[in-house]
Amino acid sequence: xxxxxxxxxxGIQYPIVQAGMAGGPxxxxxxxxxxxxxxxxxxxxxxxxxxxxxxxxxxxKELTNKPCAVNLFLPxxxxxxSVRTEKMRKRLAPxxxxxxxxxxxAESGYQSxxxxxxxxxLDAQVSIVSFTFNSPSTxxxxxxxxxxxxxxxxxxxxxxxxxxxxxxxxxxSAQGSEAGGHRGTFIGEAEDALIGSMTLVPLLTDAVSVxxxxxxxxxxxxxxxxxxxxxxxxxxxxxxFLxxAESGAHPLHKDAIFxxxxxxxxxxxxxxxxxxxxxxxxxxxxxxxxENLPPYPIQNALTxxxxxxxxxxxxxxxxxxxxxxxxxxxxxxSAHEIMENLVKDYNQVISRMPPF
Amino acid sequence: xxxxxxxxxxGIQYPIVQAGMAGGPxxxxxxxxxxxxxxxxxxxxxxxxxxxxxxxxxxxKELTNKPCAVNLFLPxxxxxxSVRTEKMRKRLAPxxxxxxxxxxxAESGYQSxxxxxxxxxLDAQVSIVSFTFNSPSTxxxxxxxxxxxxxxxxxxxxxxxxxxxxxxxxxxSAQGSEAGGHRGTFIGEAEDALIGSMTLVPLLTDAVSVxxxxxxxxxxxxxxxxxxxxxxxxxxxxxxFLxxAESGAHPLHKDAIFxxxxxxxxxxxxxxxxxxxxxxxxxxxxxxxxENLPPYPIQNALTxxxxxxxxxxxxxxxxxxxxxxxxxxxxxxSAHEIMENLVKDYNQVISRMPPF
Numbered sequence: 001x002x003x004x005x006x007x008x009x010x011g012i013q014y015p016i017v018q019a020g021m022a023g024g025p026x027x028x029x030x031x032x033x034x035x036x037x038x039x040x041x042x043x044x045x046x047x048x049x050x051x052x053x054x055x056x057x058x059x060x061k062e063l064t065n066k067p068c069a070v071n072l073f074l075p076x077x078x079x080x081x082s083v084r085t086e087k088m089r090k091r092l093a094p095x096x097x098x099x100x101x102x103x104x105x106a107e108s109g110y111q112s113x114x115x116x117x118x119x120x121x122l123d124a125q126v127s128i129v130s131f132t133f134n135s136p137s138t139x140x141x142x143x144x145x146x147x148x149x150x151x152x153x154x155x156x157x158x159x160x161x162x163x164x165x166x167x168x169x170x171x172x173s174a175q176g177s178e179a180g181g182h183r184g185t186f187i188g189e190a191e192d193a194l195i196g197s198m199t200l201v202p203l204l205t206d207a208v209s210v211x212x213x214x215x216x217x218x219x220x221x222x223x224x225x226x227x228x229x230x231x232x233x234x235x236x237x238x239x240x241f242l243x244x245a246e247s248g249a250h251p252l253h254k255d256a257i258f259x260x261x262x263x264x265x266x267x268x269x270x271x272x273x274x275x276x277x278x279x280x281x282x283x284x285x286x287x288x289x290x291e292n293l294p295p296y297p298i299q300n301a302l303t304x305x306x307x308x309x310x311x312x313x314x315x316x317x318x319x320x321x322x323x324x325x326x327x328x329x330x331x332x333x334s335a336h337e338i339m340e341n342l343v344k345d346y347n348q349v350i351s352r353m354p355p356f
Numbered sequence: 357x358x359x360x361x362x363x364x365x366x367g368i369q370y371p372i373v374q375a376g377m378a379g380g381p382x383x384x385x386x387x388x389x390x391x392x393x394x395x396x397x398x399x400x401x402x403x404x405x406x407x408x409x410x411x412x413x414x415x416x417k418e419l420t421n422k423p424c425a426v427n428l429f430l431p432x433x434x435x436x437x438s439v440r441t442e443k444m445r446k447r448l449a450p451x452x453x454x455x456x457x458x459x460x461x462a463e464s465g466y467q468s469x470x471x472x473x474x475x476x477x478l479d480a481q482v483s484i485v486s487f488t489f490n491s492p493s494t495x496x497x498x499x500x501x502x503x504x505x506x507x508x509x510x511x512x513x514x515x516x517x518x519x520x521x522x523x524x525x526x527x528x529s530a531q532g533s534e535a536g537g538h539r540g541t542f543i544g545e546a547e548d549a550l551i552g553s554m555t556l557v558p559l560l561t562d563a564v565s566v567x568x569x570x571x572x573x574x575x576x577x578x579x580x581x582x583x584x585x586x587x588x589x590x591x592x593x594x595x596x597f598l599x600x601a602e603s604g605a606h607p608l609h610k611d612a613i614f615x616x617x618x619x620x621x622x623x624x625x626x627x628x629x630x631x632x633x634x635x636x637x638x639x640x641x642x643x644x645x646x647e648n649l650p651p652y653p654i655q656n657a658l659t660x661x662x663x664x665x666x667x668x669x670x671x672x673x674x675x676x677x678x679x680x681x682x683x684x685x686x687x688x689x690s691a692h693e694i695m696e697n698l699v700k701d702y703n704q705v706i707s708r709m710p711p712f
Contacts (some may be wrong), residue, residue, distance in 0.1 A: 014712050157619050158684075177533060178552035192619045196534035196552035198573030198582060199681040203618055217554030222586045226554060229581035229705050262559055263513050263548045325555040328514075343712050349585050350709040356370050356699045 003211045006171060006234040009150060010128060011067045013038030014343055015234030016224070017152075017173075017213055018241050018335070020071025020130060021181060021249075021322070022046030025238075028056045030246040030335055032063030037339035042069040042130060050116040057124040069152065070126045074134035075114045076186065078295045085294050088302055095283070095318060099309045110301040122147060130173065132184040133274075133296075135160070141168040154184035154215070156193040156200070158207045163187065165208040173236050174204045176216025180239045180265070180324030182276040182296075190275035194267075197227070205231035219329035221345020225353075228346075239324040240342075245334040252316040256281075260327045271307065271320040273299030279327070282317035359567045362527060362590040365506060366484060367423045369394030370699055371590030372580070373508075373529075373569055374597050374691070376427025376486055377537060377605075377678070378402030381594075384412045386602040386691055388419030393695035397422075398486060402429040406472040413480040425508065426482045430490035431470045432542065434651045441650050444658055451639070451674060455665045466657040478503060486529065488540040489630075489652075491516070497524040510540035510571070512549040512556070514563045519543065521564040529592050530560045532572025536595045536621070536680030538632040538652075546631035550623075553583070561587035575685035577701020581709075584702075595680040596698075601690040608672040612637075616683045627663065627676040629655030635683070638673035 006015050016039035020026045026044025034041035043060055045053050053070075060068055089104055096103055121129060122143075129144060130152035136144075144151055145168065152171040155161035161172050175184050176197030183190040195203070197216045204212045211233035218227055219240050227235045241247055243254040256279050266280045270287035274296035278284070293299055310318035323330075331338065362371050372395035376382045382400025390397035399416055401409050409426075416424055445460055452459055477485060478499075485500060486508035492500075500507055501524065508527040511517040517528050531540050532553030539546040551559070553572045560568045567589035574583055575596045583591045597603055599610040612635050622636045626643035630652035634640070649655055666674035679686075687694065 158617065159619075176552055176554060177550070178555045188619060192622065194533070194550075195618050195681050196532055196554065196573050198532060198553040198579060199534045199575070199618060199685075202576070202578050203682075203684060217552050219555070219558070222558050223554060225585035225709065226582035228709060229585055230578045261514065262551050262555060263515075263544060266548065325551050326559075328559060329555075347711050350706075350711060353581065353584060353706040353709065355703050355706060 003209065003233050006211050006213065009170065009211065010040050012040050014339070016040070016339065016342060017069070017234060017236040018042050019215065019236050019238030020044040020046070020069065021238050021242065022071065022073070025242050025247045025249040026071070027246060027248040028060035028063060030241060030244065030248070031068050032060050033246045033335035034241070034339060035064045035066035035068050037336045038343070039339055040067060040069055040128070042071050045070050045117060046073040048117065049113065050120045053117055053120045054124065057120070057126060067127055069128035069130050070121050071130045071132065072114065072117055072121070074131045074136060075112050076134045078298065080298065081294065084292050085298055085302070087292060088294055088299065091290070092302060092306060095306050099306065099313060099315070101305065101309055104302070110297045128152065132182070134186045135163050135167050136169065138167060152213070155204060156183060156185045157187065157195065158203050160185070160187050161204045161208050161212070165210050169210065171211050171213060172204060172208060173213045173215045174200045174232070176200045176214070178217030178325040179215055180242070180277050180327070181322040182272065182274050198230070201227060201230040201232050217324060217326050219326035221342055221349050223326070224342060224346045225349040239326050239330055240338060241335055242323060243330045243332050244338055245332065250311050250319065252311070252314060253319065253321050254332070256316055256321045257323055257327045257330050260323065262325050262328055265323055265325045265327055269293050269299070271300065271303050272296050276320070276322060277324060279321035279323055281319070281321060359565065359589050362567050362569065365526065365567070366396050368396050370695070372396070372695065372698060373425070373590060373592040374398050375571065375592050375594030376400040376402070376425065377594050377598065378427065378429070381598050381603045381605040382427070383602060383604040384416035384419060386597060386600065386604070387424050388416050389602045389691035390597070390695060391420045391422035391424050393692045395695055396425055396484070398425040398427050401426050401473060404473065405469065406476045409473055409476045410480065413476070413482060423483055425484035425486050426477050427486045427488065428470065428473055428477070430487045430492060431468050432490045434654065436654065437650065440648050441654055441658070443648060444650055444655065447646070448658060448662060451662050455662065455669060455671070457661065457665055460658070466653045484508065488538070490542045491519050491523050492525065494523060508569070511560060512539060512541045513543065513551065514559050516541070516543050517560045517564050517568070521566050525566065527567050527569060528560060528564060529569045529571045530556045530588070532556050532570070534573030534681040535571055536598070536633050536683070537678040538628065538630050554586070557583060557586035557588050573680060573682050575682035577698055577705050579682070580698060580702045581705040595682050595686055596694060597691060598679060599686045599688050600694055601688065606667050606675065608667070608670060609675065609677050610688070612672055612677045613679055613683045613686050616679065618681050618684055621679055621681045621683055625649050625655070627656070627659050628652050632676070632678060633680060635677035635679055637675070637677060
């Protein structure tokens, strides 16, 4: 079936989206550089306070007048269990001690900032918003459409893609199992929705009539050509930009990417309570056996300042080193050079495809 | 880097290999039909007795004069633990009782038939042999090369691919995480080598100079085009042929494929002690918590007659319903029609690839 072109939908030159990697990597500088090079840059705003988000959008808009997206984490229902949370606080105490941190108080917890982030995005007149971790409500979709905002959201299965389309999402990002960072699964268990891009992309392309963007494992022109062959209307790359000059990833995080073998990119719930893919390290191994991990966002709040302190002290073994399985193919080039290579290599790859 | 063409290496028309699905599906009829249609058919001989193998090769050669391959399981080192084995025998007793089977004796166990299978293949003058579960020894490679046999073997990581190349393997099959049936991992843990085809294919293509064939998640012309874009010299499809007219898969196995959602294709060690992907069912769920599973091939031997009896009694919940994540895209067409569609669709897909 003929799908709407995402270049015309987003107003961009190339159907290449830079993933909104939250927690540092997807800076305003990275997003603007990708957009200036003809792709769609995305601000990774998942964890940003409204004030930081406002400043970041301002910076991004100063650096480019091209379209950019903002990525937000949709709130989800979760069960609090104060006994379990308290056990985890105790379990994490030795990490804090070892880093010279004060012990966490029972009050320090999680508070959703989504509504304030959303208001900031609406006030700043952002034209494209992408969501993950859930399906936007009919009300939220209506609110965004009223302002003419194009909505993108992440699916990890056919059922999720159909729900997103039914809610009115304009573009679906198909997150293959190769992808780095958090899984976007919101129906069923993340363990069951680890579908490789080779299968997920054609399945989702067939299942919905809106454009599908392939995300997961795409690192170069070969991957883009593969995704387009599978029926994708475009691609989303995170890890390919993670070690770029403009990425805000911690220098140790960037270094780790170049040490990692593809078998080191493991799935873990240890850092946040939600399954995510990153470079295996001591924290993941120490926490591997934990049976009573609080769910996201509780566990994320419990480990957040441990990871921040570990980053300050240069202890990458206790940082969350999110990255996709394609990490061994990452480069330290500038976002502009990466974009140039992607386009050039893609055109070369498709010009060489041998007919049978 | 320029790689040898697998069509000239194998003496076939299209770089499409049918996977040697052991235990029934990859019959002489299926292999011959694929080869007659211009691909490379493969006899799934992993579990065949030498006598059955000899007969199957004979049938295959009567049905086609085109090149065909035979797939064998390489022996591997495993630890026997008679206490654990006995515990598992007791754990499996209720399944046997429920099926009206006699209880297994402590003597019924596993005996390798590889050397006899190998001799059968050598005697029958098969021209192409493919291996999985291990790296062939230098001695074995020499023995096969002396007879002019082309050797293919499965890798699930860069390290494995490099070892296979160093041993003298001619073609490497890159088994992406999407693939159905047993994982071929032979270095490290299978859990760590679940790399999606989107990433595994370019990584392996770059890592070795021999041709790499993409296996895992490829179901149609789109998947073939994707694999070729990623740098593969060809493709290997199993699930795409699993429900074909010529497949020897049990009718209930074929039916289950058309009921399965992509999220139902789960990894399990329950049936064989080795990680494999199949359609989730009661046996997998009942055994999911088992901590002391004997390794392959012990567990395989322990459950083998239970699965056979379940198949006879039409109880698919206790059969091993191996299939890849692409199962929802499978068809019941003949192998000849599937091959025709693959070639036609591939050519259409590559003719439509839009330059950026």
